[in-house]
Amino acid sequence: MARVYNFGAGPAIMPLDVLQEAQADLVDFKGSGMSVMEMSHRGKEYDAIHNEAIANLRELMGLNDDYAILFIQGGASLQFAMLPMNFLGEGQTADYVNAGSWGAAAVKQARMIGNVNIAADCQKDIPTRMPDAGEMKWTPGAAYSHLTTNETISGAQFKSIPETGSPLVGDMSSDILSRPLDYTKFTMIYAGAQKNLGPSGVAMVAIRKDFAGKGSISIPTMLRYQTHIENNSLYNTPPCFSIYMLCLTTRWLKKNGMQKIFQTNRDKAQLIYDVIDASGFYRGTAKKEYRSDMNVTFRLPTEELETLFIKQASEAGMKQLKGHRSVGGIRASIYNAFPAAGVKALVDFMKDFEKRNG
């Protein structure tokens, strides 16, 4: 079997070990006579998977029992709405950092619910970037503050987490568990699983229980964090198979260890950034101090060359290098599970392509 190098931004490449284990157990899970997909979500086999997934996430993020770890459907996009529905009441203000397409998407949903202060706005800046520390203006007594730790489309990433003075909420969909981090700086973290945690179909939410307890009680049951806390994410049938794959993926993360995962991620990204910096041909899209380790974005001298680059890379087994349709250019998404050999193949290809076309 020839695995391609899948540089897609999400759904993204998964660890081969994890896929192979899921394949072996797909029809008959550990001699149970049924697939994980057929199991009752209230039975003991699934219960063990569900609770291991929670325990693994808790351990990897270093969060104690003050936090609940939840599985909610609808992706980060539904979190954009649930967050203000729960916590942005009348007469309150929430601070949002608007530093890219995903930050802007979160802002748009919050504005439908309540009053939003834009703490900093660099969404349209080129080179793409995150705001500097002194640039962000926080509202005293804000209901919460929100930031997107890594902007998947622009390729910019917060390298340190700012102090905001109010409960901090992070959309970490595209860099969750890619680096050691003091996750307790956040009151709430959410992440669609389909980049660093598993397949699509489930979002992980880590939330301080005391914060969740203050959420609105006049919104539909399924949209209250408190509902999912009280029912250990089993209020209704969860996306069992997606959570099972997340469980296997977090097991793989634990086996590797966050320090090794981070070092590998740093090394992979640096290899590509080094080629960019040594070249007059490739131009990095993001400001150097905010370059993402997850999504490396760059341009070529012309759009015609970009099209050729994507085509020839694809023919050489390097897939999905096309930048997001809203911005163009090239994007190499190299999440935790992306193999170092694939990055090596890409940088070799980049050097050769420059030689042939530069």
Added chain:
Amino acid sequence: MARVYNFGAGPAIMPLDVLQEAQADLVDFKGSGMSVMEMSHRGKEYDAIHNEAIANLRELMGLNDDYAILFIQGGASLQFAMLPMNFLGEGQTADYVNAGSWGAAAVKQARMIGNVNIAADCQKDIPTRMPDAGEMKWTPGAAYSHLTTNETISGAQFKSIPETGSPLVGDMSSDILSRPLDYTKFTMIYAGAQKNLGPSGVAMVAIRKDFAGKGSISIPTMLRYQTHIENNSLYNTPPCFSIYMLCLTTRWLKKNGMQKIFQTNRDKAQLIYDVIDASGFYRGTAKKEYRSDMNVTFRLPTEELETLFIKQASEAGMKQLKGHRSVGGIRASIYNAFPAAGVKALVDFMKDFEKRNG
């Protein structure tokens, strides 16, 4: 491999063929070099799966282009809220039939949003049942009317679909595509996939486009049906693998044909009901004319005997026969994919158990 007979109410047994095909393709889908779980939801491989799933559902339900077929996360439980959020405005009334736990759950969410008229209430009746035709009182000019076509817990099922005089919405989670039906009687149909359509993690929504167009525009983007229609359920990353499994399951349904599926379902259910009716030992829970072909519910003379029945059946490879925790008793869920041989095994066991304990 020994497959168990899984009588679970959902997540439920899936066709073995479907599971085996998914297993074969799990790591490398049709030579693409990646798993379905790793594919971009905007790429051509996934696109073909997504659109085939929609086309299969459309064909099986016999719905033309006046209807959109959508995939939405959050299960039927989120539909309980989305429906009134979209369509139950101020000064309007929605009619709800309250004939079981799931009907009641839908009512509860609608009441948080707007004014509800209970068209008929037989939720607590024993024997369990659906309301009779003359019993339901519809509101002239109602925003919509809602019913649960099959109550999974009580084991009662509508055998014909009432005329309600307003746009009819059906929660068909537990009997979707189990029988030929004039689906055009409904303005909207929703169903969690994990009983008759595939695994958990996705709900199917079929909705008339003209009705959807009248939905509220002041609710969050992800909660508007119109959003999902305009984006062919690709507004954000969909639950790709669940939709893939639904695609394979609908392919299996098409191969069998609705008429054969229905006849098999009828025959399976009748086998169990015949044993019940011939016995003074087993008592059916539902009124005869409303007995469900999907969830056969019955009691034994004592709770002790029920516990013993469940235990011995489980030892004989017949799993999850325990009634819902809210009502007790025995429940045999025998959805489309449940094999006739499993029903035969159950009725043999029932007869033998009665002989030994009657």
